[in-house]
Amino acid sequence: MPNRIIKESICTSDSIDSLTWFEEVLFYRLMVNCDDYGRFDGRPAIIKNRLFPLKENLTIKNVTAAINALARAELVILYEFENKPYLYLPTWNAHQSIRAKKSKFPAPEDGVKSSESICMQMQANVPVIQSNPNTESESNSYSETRPRAKKFVPPTLEEVQAYCQERGNRIDAAKFLAYYEAGHWKDSEGKPVKSWKQKIITWEKKDAERGGKKTMQDSYDMIERWANG
Numbered sequence: 738m739p740n741r742i743i744k745e746s747i748c749t750s751d752s753i754d755s756l757t758w759f760e761e762v763l764f765y766r767l768m769v770n771c772d773d774y775g776r777f778d779g780r781p782a783i784i785k786n787r788l789f790p791l792k793e794n795l796t797i798k799n800v801t802a803a804i805n806a807l808a809r810a811e812l813v814i815l816y817e818f819e820n821k822p823y824l825y826l827p828t829w830n831a832h833q834s835i836r837a838k839k840s841k842f843p844a845p846e847d848g849v850k851s852s853e854s855i856c857m858q859m860q861a862n863v864p865v866i867q868s869n870p871n872t873e874s875e876s877n878s879y880s881e882t883r884p885r886a887k888k889f890v891p892p893t894l895e896e897v898q899a900y901c902q903e904r905g906n907r908i909d910a911a912k913f914l915a916y917y918e919a920g921h922w923k924d925s926e927g928k929p930v931k932s933w934k935q936k937i938i939t940w941e942k943k944d945a946e947r948g949g950k951k952t953m954q955d956s957y958d959m960i961e962r963w964a965n966g
Contacts, residue, residue, distance in 0.1 A: 775829025779822030
């Protein structure tokens with residue numbers, strides 16, 4: 738497996754700073770265990786055994802909670818493929834080199850991105866051993882503690898500029914905002930945008946696939962059509 742790159746920008750990253758020490762360590766260990774496309778098995782037991790083989794006292798519950806925290810911070814994206822959980826690092830292409838011709842895991846675009854359902858499945862896959870099991874009590878406890886979905890808040894120009902600078906892309910923050918504001922923060926399929934950072938990543942991929950300038954010009958043309966329509 739090739740060496741991974743960790744840049745000094747992590748020291749001033751708001752996303753990294755929001756993590757606990759254990760969550761941050763798990764994130765770095767995940768980086769060196771992901772395949773060459775930034776993908777990995779999403780099952781907590783596999784993550785625990787691969788990332789922390791010598792930590793016998795570490796529980797799957799701790800690992801599950803940490804993965805969920807990384808997902809909330811948008812440092813990992815959780816998805817399903819054929820009812821199996823997987824994850825990938827959305828900033829992978831911006832910082833790592835891809836040498837392998839094929840990934841070991843299915844592509845995120847071939848699966849279903851559903852952080853909430855994946856988190857629930859991850860919790861459901863955790864074996865619970867106790868002397869007096871109480872299924873109803875555990876179910877109620879989980880329902881009360883499960884984080885609610887965050888209400889989408891459109892970003893400011895400064896936030897978009899800072900995130901683009903952090904990722905080192907060529908996206909024009911003002912054009913990005915104009916594009917989604919003209920469409921009332923709905924994607925090309927008419928669905929409400931849930932994560933503007935994920936849309937930034939999507940623009941990056943399209944920019945890379947189609948040569949950069951052509952992609953941005955297409956976006957400008959679409960903004961004009963929406964503004965005039």
